[in-house]
Amino acid sequence: MRWCRAYCCALWSCLLLVLSEVANPAAAQVLVPETTSVPADSLLLLSFRARRVGVSTYSQQTELRGRLLLTPRQTVHYRLLSDWIYDERGHPPFVREDYGAYALQTVALSRRWQVGQLVHYEQSRANATRTGAWQARLGYQHRLRPATALDTLSVARYVLLGGAAYDVRNGRRDLGPSYGLEVTTLVYPGQQAKDPVAVRLFGTRAQLGPRVWQRTLAEGFYARTFDAFSSGSLRLGYRSNRAEDYVPGNVQRIQSDTIAGQLSWVYQLSDKASFRSDNLLALPSRAFAYRPLGPEADTVQNLGYRQQELDTRQEVRVASKKLQFVLLFNYRERNRNYALENNRRLSPARLNAATEREQIKDISEKTTLWQSELTWLPLPRHSLTVLGSAQLLRVDTPSKENDQDRDEAQHSLRLVWVGRWAGAFRTSLAVGGEYRQFVFIRASQSAENYTDRLLHWEPSFTWAPGRFSLKSTYHLWVSYQVRDRLSEQLKNRASRVLEQQQHVGYQFTPRLLASLDYIRRENRIGLLNWQQFKESPLDTSITHDLAASLRHSWSGLRGTSSLRLGYRFLEQRSHGRAALLDAASGAGSTLIYLRSLTRQQGPDLAYERRSQAGFTVVGSIWLQQLRTFYRYTEGQGPYVGAGYTIEDLRRETRNLYPYFEVAVNWRIRTFRRV
Helix, strand or coil, X not given: CHHHHHXXXXXXXXXXXXXXXXXXXXXXXXXXXXXXXXXXXXXXXXXXXXXXXXXXXXXXXXXXXXXXXXXXXXXXXXXXXXXXXXECCCCCCCCEEEEEEEEEEEEXXXXXXXXEXXXXXXXXXXXXXXXXXXXXXXXXXXXXXXXXXXXXXXXXXXXXXXXXXXXXXXXXXXXXXXXXXXXXEEECCCCCCCCXXXXXXXXXXXXXXXXXXXXXXXXXXXXXXXXXXXXXXXXEEEEEEEEEEEECCEEXXXXXXXXXXXXXXXXXXXXXXXXXXXXEEEEEEEEEEEEECCCCCCCCCEEEEEEEEEEEEEEEEEECCCEEEEEEEEEXXXXXXXXXXXXXXXXXXXXXXXXXXXXXXXXXXXXXXXXXXXXXXXXXXXXXXXXXXXXXXXXXXCCCXXXXXXXXXXXXXXXXXXXXXXXXEEEEEEEEEEEEEEEEXXXXXXXXXXXXXXXXXXXXXXXXXXXXXXXXXXXXXXXXXXXXXXXXXXHCEEEEEEEEEEEEEEEEECCEEEEEEEEEEEEEEEEEECCCCEEEEXXXXXXXXXXXXXXXXXXXXXXXXXXXXXXXXXEEEEEEEEEEECCCCCCEEEEEEEEEEEXXXXXXXXXXEEECCCEXXXXXXXXXXXXXXXXXXXXXXXXXXCEECHHXXXXXXXXXXXXXXXXXXXXXXCCCCC
8 A cells, every 4th residue: 555655646647648649739629629709818837746755755746827817807817736745654654745725816897996806725734734815805006197198107006905814723723804905106207217116015914813913014116327327226125924823821923023225336437347336234023922822821931032134245347358357345244132021020130030041142243255256368269267255254142151152264266267179179177275264262162163274176178079079077175174272183184075077978860869977976084184194084985876878859740759768877885994793792893994885776767748739748767776785894903983793794685766757847728818
């Protein structure tokens, strides 16, 4: 039974593959039969995706959305959703299972008046929640400058909302009224204005028994071009959200409020240089308040925080035929302060003690960033780019009980050369270095201070003279992490990562393509002696990924299709040290060099179909044979650490796991005018 549930998604995928032969103009005539009247304006889209995520985990997402014009004045928008991930080993066998349904009907009574209704439903099985609402809508719009014949775009729209909301969670079912208001205005200051002054006000409220859900939004946007060289924009906004939920014995209210403003300015210094400034100020706050459901319930302490966020970005760009330069300065600051409300009627001494405990979390973060990029074109087919950055993060906690005060500095320099040669040959080389320093201010955490040095080397080349194509990339980066304290030198680490990607392709015919891809990644971690610059290997992992395929495509009157046949081999190796245990005594003394191997291999099949009727299906399956086993070599001397018996090292596993993925996009009905 469990096996059937695991592959039910694969069965549905096969059915969708069969539909690929049905999704053609003839099938479209069945879906929309011919009538004597002109067909209505309609749109219907289906999106489906199913795949195997892990050994026993599967996922599926389905979305159906459409637009239907019932009459020239009546329109219906609808949307259906399902999203679930489940593990067949669970009880019950699911992790997440969510559903949603939305429908909006609008009827235009006249050029100014409009009525409608909105229905939505959401369900989450993992959280055991269900929410739904029905709202009637009454809309009105009018021109703001009716006397001006040239201004027909400045309008104001008003929408009244009213209905009922439904919510089920924590074993409770609540039903209550919901209402709201939305006002939107677009005003064009002048005939030459490209952007309008936009103002939007929106607010909704739902009374669900003892709980209240409320949302408020007010925002405005204004952009202006001062002259041929400068322009600017201003955005102001206020957001408020009140959500209430049940906690044991209480109703928890989470009140979130944010006031934000953003000012941007662009100035053209000359025909080759420009300056841009973006500045953002936000004042978010959040409060957690509790109300007892009964007189016998104990009240939870109310608390909250206020935050100030500042983000300013200044950028200068210079561009010429052979030289391009960008300089960026960015400063970010975030301050958060916690506070308590004396809703439990604590004594002044107890309130101060509780407030001090909460204010331990107060924090201030300041980040300063400089970035620059210089590109030089010495020849028409060659370029040289230098990139540099410097960043400093300072974290300050006012409380003496919080020892997370620290500074994080990072500097990087990168040089990239790209050359294009005759014969469709291209080469590139990138070298770079990074210096990172992590310093705790408080002495209690100074043992964690370290300095990290990184080096990067990235060569690559591409050759595509004709039917044949070859692309090769390499990336080698080395990291040396050194602790500041002498007593922590055993935690010093050296890491080397080498990653290479190779791609070979040959186009036999316009419809037949052969390709070979190979990826290798090697990661070596060792104990570093920085004073003598020596290292001892601790762990090594190597991954090989090889895929070969042959792809054939064909086309016809109904659409295009392609079929890919291939084979994929994936191997993961982990090298390390371990102890060989004596099965009789259980004690380990013999050192062994252990290799843990995981091999995944099998045929790979993929099919793709794109029809003229708007149907697209992409499916693939990898019949993967998974094998895990050990190999080891005996060393000399004893070893204290992870141990294995001979029986453990001889044990291996073999399983067959078909990994599949299917994605479908179907335009069942297309957009047609009345």
